[in-house]
Amino acid sequence: MADGRTWLADLVSTVVPGDAASALAAEAELERKTKPRGSLGRLEALAVQIAAARRSLSLEALPGAVLVAAADHGYAAAGVSAYPQEVTRQMLRNIVAGGAAVSVLARASGARLELVDVGVIDGEANPRIRTHRLAPGTRDATAGPAMTPDEARAAVELGARITTELAADGIAVLALGEMGIGNTTAASAIAAALLGVAPERVCGRGTGIDDAGWERKVATVAGALKTNGIDASDPLHTLTAVGGLEIAFLVGAMLGGAAARLVLVLDGFIVGSAALVATRLAPPVRDYMVASHLSPEPGHGLLLSELGLTPLLDWQLRLGEGSGATLALPLLRSAGAILAEMATFAGAGVTDTGR
Amino acid sequence: MADGRTWLADLVSTVVPGDAASALAAEAELERKTKPRGSLGRLEALAVQIAAARRSLSLEALPGAVLVAAADHGYAAAGVSAYPQEVTRQMLRNIVAGGAAVSVLARASGARLELVDVGVIDGEANPRIRTHRLAPGTRDATAGPAMTPDEARAAVELGARITTELAADGIAVLALGEMGIGNTTAASAIAAALLGVAPERVCGRGTGIDDAGWERKVATVAGALKTNGIDASDPLHTLTAVGGLEIAFLVGAMLGGAAARLVLVLDGFIVGSAALVATRLAPPVRDYMVASHLSPEPGHGLLLSELGLTPLLDWQLRLGEGSGATLALPLLRSAGAILAEMATFAGAGVTDTGR
Numbered sequence: 244m245a246d247g248r249t250w251l252a253d254l255v256s257t258v259v260p261g262d263a264a265s266a267l268a269a270e271a272e273l274e275r276k277t278k279p280r281g282s283l284g285r286l287e288a289l290a291v292q293i294a295a296a297r298r299s300l301s302l303e304a305l306p307g308a309v310l311v312a313a314a315d316h317g318y319a320a321a322g323v324s325a326y327p328q329e330v331t332r333q334m335l336r337n338i339v340a341g342g343a344a345v346s347v348l349a350r351a352s353g354a355r356l357e358l359v360d361v362g363v364i365d366g367e368a369n370p371r372i373r374t375h376r377l378a379p380g381t382r383d384a385t386a387g388p389a390m391t392p393d394e395a396r397a398a399v400e401l402g403a404r405i406t407t408e409l410a411a412d413g414i415a416v417l418a419l420g421e422m423g424i425g426n427t428t429a430a431s432a433i434a435a436a437l438l439g440v441a442p443e444r445v446c447g448r449g450t451g452i453d454d455a456g457w458e459r460k461v462a463t464v465a466g467a468l469k470t471n472g473i474d475a476s477d478p479l480h481t482l483t484a485v486g487g488l489e490i491a492f493l494v495g496a497m498l499g500g501a502a503a504r505l506v507l508v509l510d511g512f513i514v515g516s517a518a519l520v521a522t523r524l525a526p527p528v529r530d531y532m533v534a535s536h537l538s539p540e541p542g543h544g545l546l547l548s549e550l551g552l553t554p555l556l557d558w559q560l561r562l563g564e565g566s567g568a569t570l571a572l573p574l575l576r577s578a579g580a581i582l583a584e585m586a587t588f589a590g591a592g593v594t595d596t597g598r
Numbered sequence: 599m600a601d602g603r604t605w606l607a608d609l610v611s612t613v614v615p616g617d618a619a620s621a622l623a624a625e626a627e628l629e630r631k632t633k634p635r636g637s638l639g640r641l642e643a644l645a646v647q648i649a650a651a652r653r654s655l656s657l658e659a660l661p662g663a664v665l666v667a668a669a670d671h672g673y674a675a676a677g678v679s680a681y682p683q684e685v686t687r688q689m690l691r692n693i694v695a696g697g698a699a700v701s702v703l704a705r706a707s708g709a710r711l712e713l714v715d716v717g718v719i720d721g722e723a724n725p726r727i728r729t730h731r732l733a734p735g736t737r738d739a740t741a742g743p744a745m746t747p748d749e750a751r752a753a754v755e756l757g758a759r760i761t762t763e764l765a766a767d768g769i770a771v772l773a774l775g776e777m778g779i780g781n782t783t784a785a786s787a788i789a790a791a792l793l794g795v796a797p798e799r800v801c802g803r804g805t806g807i808d809d810a811g812w813e814r815k816v817a818t819v820a821g822a823l824k825t826n827g828i829d830a831s832d833p834l835h836t837l838t839a840v841g842g843l844e845i846a847f848l849v850g851a852m853l854g855g856a857a858a859r860l861v862l863v864l865d866g867f868i869v870g871s872a873a874l875v876a877t878r879l880a881p882p883v884r885d886y887m888v889a890s891h892l893s894p895e896p897g898h899g900l901l902l903s904e905l906g907l908t909p910l911l912d913w914q915l916r917l918g919e920g921s922g923a924t925l926a927l928p929l930l931r932s933a934g935a936i937l938a939e940m941a942t943f944a945g946a947g948v949t950d951t952g953r
Contacts, residue, residue, distance in 0.1 A: 277692050278699055279680065279805040284894075284914030286925065325634065325953035333948040337632055342941025344633055351935040352928065450634040451953035539639075556911070559639030570641065573707065573928035580706040586697025593688040598680035598806035 250396060251479060251524065254403055254495070257502035261295030261530030269294035275587040279598055285555070289533065289578035296506050296531045297415060302579030305506075307354035307572045308409055309418040310496060311338060311345060311565050312402070314362035314488035315380030316425030317389060318467075323428045323460040325451040328380075331424045332363050338422070338564065339371045345420055345564040352572040354418065359405060361398055362488035363423075375401050381487055384432065384467035388484040395483040395491045402495025403502075410503030416575050417500055418508040418535070419517075420565015421489045424450075427540065430516035432464045432485035434542045436473045437519050438549060445542030447512070447561075478523040486520070493517035498524065501531040506575065510568040511538035511561060515546040522550060535571035536560050605751060606834060606879065609758055609850070612857035616650030616885030624649035630942040634953055640910070644888070644933035651861050651886045652770060657934030660861075662709035662927045663764055664773040665851060666693060666700060666920050667757070669717035669843035670735030671780030672744060673822075678783045678815040680806040683735075686779045687718050693777070693919065694726045700775055700919035707927040709773065714760060716753055717843035718778075730756050736842050739787065739822035743839040750838040750846045757850025758857075765858030771930050772855055773863040773890070774872075775920015776844045779805075782895065785871035787819045787840035789897040791828045792874050793904060800897030802867070802916075833878040841875070848872035853879065856886040861930065865923040866893035866916060870901040877905060890926035891915050 269291045274280060281287065294300050313335050319328040337343045338358055341350070349356040359373040360366045364380050377397050381389035390398070409417065423429075427449040434445040442464035446457060464485075471484035482491055494517045500507050509518050509532055521528045534552035537544060538561050547554060555574055560567040588595035624646045629635060636642065649655050668690050674683040692698045693713055696705070704711040714728040715721045719735050732752045736744035745753070764772065778784075782804035789800040797819035801812060819840075826839035837846055849872045855862050864873050864887055876883045889907035892899060893916050902909060910929055915922040943950035 276699075277689065277697060278917050282805070282915070282917040283699060283921065284916070285911075286913060286915065325951055327949055327951070330949050333946070334632065337941055337946040337948055340941070340946065342632060342939075342946045344631075344638060344936060344940055347935045347939045348932055350939075351932045450637070555913075556640075558641060558910075560637070560641065561639070562633050562637040566638065570929065570932050574925065577703055577706045577925050580702045581699060584697075584702045584705075585699055586692055586695070591688070591692040591695065591697045593692055594682055594685050596680055596682070 254498050255525040258498055258525040258527050260527040262298040265298050266291050266295040269300055269582055272300060272582060276585040277588055277591050277593045283581060286578050286581055289575060290582040293506055293575065293579055294582060297504055301583060303583040305415040305576050305579045306413050307352065307416040308414045309345060309349045309354050309356045309420060309565050309569045311420040311422060312359045312361050312489035312492040313422040315364045316423055316429055316487050317381045317383035318428040318463060319425035320383060321459055321463045322456060323463055324424045324449060326424050328364065328424045331422060332366050334422050335360060335363055335366060335372060339369055343564060344562055344566040345569055348566055348569040352569055354569060354572050359492065361492045377488055384485045385463055385470055388471060389486060390483045392483055398488045398491035399495035402492040403499025406496045406500040406505060407503050410505050414505065416506045416508060416572060418565050418568035418572055419493055419496060419514050420510045420563065420568060421493065421513045422564055423487060423489050426487050426513050428460055428463055429485060429487040429490055430513040431542055432467050433481055433516040433520060434546055435464055436468055436475050436481045436485065437478060437523060438545055439475055445545065447540035447542065478520045482520050490517045494521045497521040497528050501528040505531065506533060507531045508533050508535050508568040508571055510535060510565045511563055512540040512543040513563060515543055518550055519546055536567040609853050610880040613853055613880040613882050615882040617653040620653050621646050621650040624655055624937055627655060627937060631940040632943055632946050632948045638936060641933050641936055644930060645937040648861050648930065648934055649937060652859055656938060658938040660770040660931050660934045661768050662707065662771040663712055663769045664700060664704045664709050664775060664920050664924045665712045666775040666777060667714045667716050667844035667847040668777040670719045671778055671784055671842050672736045672738035673783040673818060674780035675738060676814055676818045677811060678818055679779045679804060681779050683719065683779045686777060687721050689777050690715060690718055690721060690727060694724055698919055699917055699921040700924055703921055703924040707924055709924060709927050714847065716847045732843055739840045740818055740825055743826060744841060745838050745843065747838055753843045753846035754850035757847035758854025761851045761855040761860060762858050765860050769860065771861040771863060771927060773920050773923035773927055774848055774851060774869050775865045775918065775923060776848065776868045777919055778842060778844050781842050781868050783815055783818055784840060784842040784845055785868040786897055787822050788836055788871040788875060789901055790819055791823055791830050791836045791840065792833060792878060793900055794830055800900065802895035802897065833875045837875050845872045849876045852876040852883050856883040860886065861888060862886045863888050863890050863923040863926055865890060865920045866918055867895040867898040868918060870898055873905055874901055891922040
């Protein structure tokens, strides 16, 4: 890899495909369970994928965590959000205080919540926030790169390091989320660039902007892509030039998480944009990804198609924070339990007709 | 109601619509939560429905149970299933032993499992099975009514009584399931009759029958409908003549459950056929129903459309036992927690732009 990117090549080289032998063994074991073959549909497919990711059929316990990365965006100044920029830090406080949707859903799902400040403006010091403020938000990408190469590298490496720690702590399934006013604009720029489509096709209403706001958003994305001379064949440059600190963190979290055999549960459009970057850098990372839901953001369906991921839920969720991914965690735990705990025809003395 | 059916009129009269005031209060409360309006999509709609059913916004804890009704079917003799009839009792044992899909999913979902033998041939005595064997399975419906009016009444009343007990025990959300070799044929007969469609449109592959088996199934349904002179305007007669003991039990469980303000989580096609009967008898019972998933059985989508229910999951689940409904229980708990536990903009000090 060119221009001093051996760090990235090193990180990418740690990601290996899911384990085909574990997948085959899981499929064979599911054939022996007391149910008509294939009758648990997607739940069986999920169990097989988790077995391949974990290299194991012992999926009784799948300890879960939610990893939420937060940062601010130069894009916010362009009036692309229905909410002012200070909401990023206000929501950070709300998340750790337990009142945000993701906080509530993490409790309901029995998952540990980890919040990382990767670059929130005026973010507060709080022992329950992992503070690694790499920059005071990104720069205005319509005037130049949103991040420096060093900032992007630091964010990616931080994401990889923290997921590696979580895996060492026994986490098996990781819901990924984000917080950052303006970040659907960053995600739209990444998606437009890497999917090769016009900004109009991927820009949505985000937190709820009106028509004029949407037009500003489209123009902002177009401007950022033009200013930075985006080359879709270089996902790291795209990420650096038009992305965001929390998105770069998530790319690293996916690469590090896959290397550590974590199941990566994607939230909506913004996490999806990170997934696209990660997959372009290291295609096998895809084997570890589960799409929790389909967002109404128009770019999300395009991203999931490109990634070849079928969402678990189609619930019109568009909050972010990792809320959709966290909501889906019990479904993954159930898939693991089916593989690990169901009786076989022989073991339970149930007549097997082979159907 | 004609011919000595005052018992049914009495039961139906206990079902009242969901509480509109609670629904409005829940909607207003969700507007104050720290999220863009409506951004939790279906999760918000679920919370509103649960509030209306429970007549309460205090949905922090929603204790769940899974109620599985089992019975045998005269239809089995016609070769309409890929599995022999003894599998009903074998699976009953497997369910209580903890090895069936529903057993595993109930544990994973933190729900209590209640198993009722309403009429299993050679069903065993087991302290963990509620044994109320009202008949040794149903009769051959192609030769006459599957049940006597007294049997059907006993099954309906039993279902209502047991759900009333569960509600008194503190259960709030009830996943409904069934077990009975041959019961997709009974469900198909009910669905064809009450939807007014040809048997071909509602008969599916059940546990996995081949083409010849499917043709036998269609002919069996057609024969049962013809022999019994089904009148779609009389859902109780339809249930009695071509249904099953566990389906009649589920109809009663829905009526009694709605009267006791339980949220009723429907499993697949067979439970759906009971839901159609219950709704025809007492339309307000619909307000308490949540469709957990869409089954590949062709009649299921027709049933859900008629009921006006949108499934939570589209996962190609076709096992039955209440497995899909049980899988969905954590999603309902999450919906309740969102309403009960999320902070408001004012409470959390987050800027509210009204979007």
